[in-house]
Every structure is written in C-alpha cells, then in structure tokens.
Amino acid sequence: MTPLKKIPPSIGADRLAGWTDKRMLYIHGFQHYMWYPNCCVQKNIELTEADILRKEMNREDPDPGSRVTFNHIINKAVANALRHHILFNSKRTWRDTYLVYPHIDIANVVDVEGMATQIVIPDADKLTLRQVAQLSHRLVSTRRVTLRHRMSRLDNIFQTLPLFNKLAWAFPFVNRVLRDYSHKGAIEHLESRPGSFLVTNPGTLGVQDCKAMLFFGFRMGCLRVMAIEQKAQIVDGKLGFKKVLPTGLDYDQRICDAPAAARLLNEIQRNLEDPRRYCAGPVDEPEIGSDEGGA
Amino acid sequence: MRTFEISFWDRDDPSLSAMLDERVDMLAGLRVPNFAAGANLKMTAPMDELNRWRKNRKHPLGITASVAAALRWALESDGLFASLFDGRDNLLVPDNPSIGVGVDAGNAARIMVVSGEEYSDPLDLADKIEASKRDIPTITPVPFSPGSKEKASNFAKRKRWAKMVKQELQERFDYLLPPLQKRRFDTWASQRGHIQLHNLGTHGVQEFKGLLRRPWVSMLWVLEKDEIVSPGDSGEFVSSPVLPLILVYAQELIPVDRACTFLSKVVEALTDPKCLEDRR
Secondary structure, three states, rough: OOHHHHHOOOOOHHHHHHHHHHHHHHHHHOOHHHOOOOEEEEEEEOHHHHHHHHHHHHOOOOOOOHHHHHHHHHHHHHHHOOOHHHHHHHEOOOOOOEOOOOOOEEEEEEOOOOEEEEEEEEOOHOOHHHHHHHHHHHHHHHHHHHHHHHHHHHHHHHOOOOOHHHOOHHHHHHHHHHHHHHHHHHHHHHHHHOOOOEEOOHHHOOOOOOOOOOOOOOEEEEEEEEEOOEEEEOOOOOOEEEEEEEEEEEEEEEOOOOOHHHHHHHHHHHHHOHHHHHOOOOOOOOOOOOOOOOO | OOOOOOOEEEEOOOOHHHHHHHHHHHHHHOHHHHHOEEEEEEEEEEEEHHHHHHHOOOOOHHEEEEHHHHHHHHHHHHHHHHHHOOOOOOEEEEOOEEEEEEEEEOOOOEEEOOOOOOOOOOHHHHHHHHHHHHHOOOOOOOOOOOOOOOOOOOHHHHHHHHHHHHHHHHHHHHOOOHHHHHHHHEEEEHHHOEEEEEEOHHHHOOOEEEEOOOOEEEEEOOOOOOHHHEEEEOOEEEEEEEEEEEEEEEEEOOOOOHHHHHHHHHHHHHHHHHHHHHHO
C-alpha cells in the first residue's frame, strides 16, 4: 500500500492553496451549535403559466436589466406566500426564542466564481415583479464586483496577518457577546436586514435533487428549486409531457411539523401556478386578520 | 387600507408563547443528543389492486388505514421496526406494537395511538383507524396573525418561565437518573405509539426527507400518489397510479438490507391486499 505521504498532490493543488483560508469563516459556520433538525417537503409545480407570463413581460420590455426570469417569479411567489405564514419569516435565537421579522426580505444564493454568496431583495412582497427583476439584476452585478474586491482584500489580510485566520473561530462568539451585552450591538443586530428567508436555485446548475444543510439554524426555512423536468402524462389516451419544477421547502422541525410546512409550500405553488393573478398585478396590502389564504 | 406592520414577535407575545410552550417537549426531544441517525428509504406501491380492494370492502378504507394495515402485517415478520431504543442500553421490543397515526391539527401534528394489544389484527386496526378519524377532536390552531402589540403581564411571564425551567430541569434529571429515565421511557409508547405513520399525501407532498428522534426506531411516511407512464401490453402507453412510501429508520440499529426487506413487505401487502384477509 502506498504510504499516505507519498501520494502525489492532486492536479491544481497550487490553485487550491489558501482555499481553506478563504472558507474558514464558512467552516466555522458549521459548528455544532449551528446545527438544526431539518426536514424537507417537496412537490412538482407546473410552470406553464409562469413561462407564458415571463415571455410576455420580456416581450414588453426587452431591456436585459429588467428581464424577468423564473427566479424572479419564484422570489415574488415566496414573498407573497410568506405574508400568510409569517412564522417562517423568523429567526431563532438562543433559549428557544423566535423573532419574527417585520419585513419580508428574500435572500438569494448567487454563485460567483465558485463561491456562493447572497443578495437580499428587501420588502419583496411590496415590489412588483418587474421591480424585483430590476433590483435583482442590479444587486447581482454589483455583488460580482464587490465580492471580487472583498476576496482579494481577504487574501491580503491572510497573507500579511496569519494570526487572523487562527482567530476566525472567535468571530461568531464575539458577535454574540456584542449583541447580548452591548446596547448598540443589539440595536444594530435588530436593524440589520440579512434576508429573512432563503431561496436557492441549484437547478440552474442542472441539479435534480439535493438534500443538504442549506441554511443555518438562524433561519427557519429555505426554498430549494431544482432543474426543470419534463413529466410524462396521458391526456385523452395520448402521451404528452408537461414542464414541472421540483420545489422543496427545507424547514426547521423545531418551529413546526410537516403539515404547516406543506401549507406554505402549497401557497407558493398557488402563486406560481397562477402568477398573473398573484405575482404580476399591483401590490395589495393585506387586510390584517383576513382569512384569505391563511394557514 | 391598513398597512402591513408587524412587531417583533417574541416569547413574551401571548399567542406565540402559547404555541411555543406547546412545543416544549418537541424542542427538548429535538436537541442534538436526542437525534438518531435517521436514513430515508423510498419505494412505491402500485395502487390498482389496492384501490379496488379498499373500495369493495364492506367498510371502505382510506389510504392511511390501508397502509396502517399493511404496516401492521409487515411488523409481524420483523418487530424490530416497532421497538423503542433510548440510545443507551434500553431496547423495548413489544409483542403487539401500537401504531401512532399522525393527525394534522394546525400548527402541530397530533398522534392518534391505536393500541396493539386491542387491535392485533391488521384489518381490525385499519377499521378502528377509519372509524376514529371522525372522532378526533379538532384542535383549534393558534392563528397566525400579523403580530400582536399585546404583551403578557409580568406575572404571566414569570409563571411561564418557572414552568419552562421546571420542565427543562425535569428532562435533565430524567436523563441522568436511570429509574426516572425508565419511567419516562415506559410512557412513550402510550403517548406516541411504537411506530408512527404519517400521511402527507393529503397536503400534496410528493417528496419528503425526515429525521428521527429517540426513542423511535422507524417511522413511515405516505406521500401523494403519483402516475407512472409505461408501455402497456398492447404497445400503447398506459398510466398507472403508485403510492410512494418513505421509511425513516435508525441507521445505527438497523442495517439497510433489513430496512429494504421490511419496506418491501409493506409494499407487498399494498400490492396484493388480499394477503391481509388470507391471514385470517
């Protein structure tokens, strides 16, 4: 057997040098206390109507900066559905307590040069579909620039201050102490809007199914969108195909059981399958206490 | 038109605290030391024969009751899946396992336990579940409202805090002291059954990934029926309904091949439900 030390370095090892340094902040995010019991409910959602609406809107305004994609319709559908299921728009704090955010801010995972990062669409439920699309395009292009700058700055810090990396594990604890014991820290924490619900679309990379720890214990849910599939069906004795979008809702079992999560997913499905009615129109403020579409 | 303003909703909010207090036991059970290494196994059962059988019975059965009968039948060949294991050295393998059927009650699922002692026959058990479905009291869920400005009084806060601390300490001591742990262990079966069955098909769920907490060793989840298109005998494409089942089992205790055999047994009973009657 070849001794371990004699195994040649993998191809491109020089390019991977410093990779763990870059990932250190993420690695520490996976600490034991951040784990949570996650479950997932999933269903296939028909995209025919969403596809028609997307094409119509893009014909009206062909500007690439305001082009509507499935992602934008999904974001809008999720934001609308969260209005009626606000417990999923919350965060978990220490001592089994939950804080429900006063705004629905949808965080999107964006892949930039192999490093996943997030953009946040604030108050997505109050924006029109076109506004969501415009804001999303602007944020993604901005993030591409700023992230590159941030990563190169982080590289410089790692090279000049090796101790910085060794102390990375302490950052979450320092944040926690600041939040708990400093009034200013607490106010900043409450005012920060890091995205109250996560939407990720590995389907754009061709992923057909994925069960993973997609969000950390401070969020209560994550919508996971997979690659669009063609599902066979028999209609009037003839073989046909329909486009479906496998959509999964990962949720924290501590906050609710599967039926409550399934109800949120059903409402997202209702929004996506009739987007002209729920997503494209003007933004209505919901009546407080109205029963329409409630949990 | 009223604006959509919600306050920060925390434990001091009466309606939310009421809901969370109800889940205290669940939260305690879901702490990391109580997790079991739960693996998920999926199989589908053809529904043609099952649909004919359950509708032609004198007392027609629903899907949940039919699957419960198949599950009870499969448990006769392997009782390990209905045992309770507390993660240390306690493994309780019952002769007549009770089946807990999940019932949606708004924010949380309630478990209807059907005693294995009284209903040892799968079909009796299925009839009992079917009959009891209408008798289950509807628990009014705590309404999700856009936040309440009302705050609990200091006295109510202290009372709730004292109750929660007492429960938490009780759990810790129960876990440390073997006799108390045993006493608690003995009540699990009567509260939630030896094995649980949940039907998410009523909510249209088509795929599921679950977890497992101790002391349960396995759970069965039923998903929404699916249509499989395949070439028929005459060359034309035909669509046939199938019922997806997911078995979540404790991987540390049960090898995967044994879990496959067990789930195939459930599928076998659903494929040819007459075997449940032949048993009589």
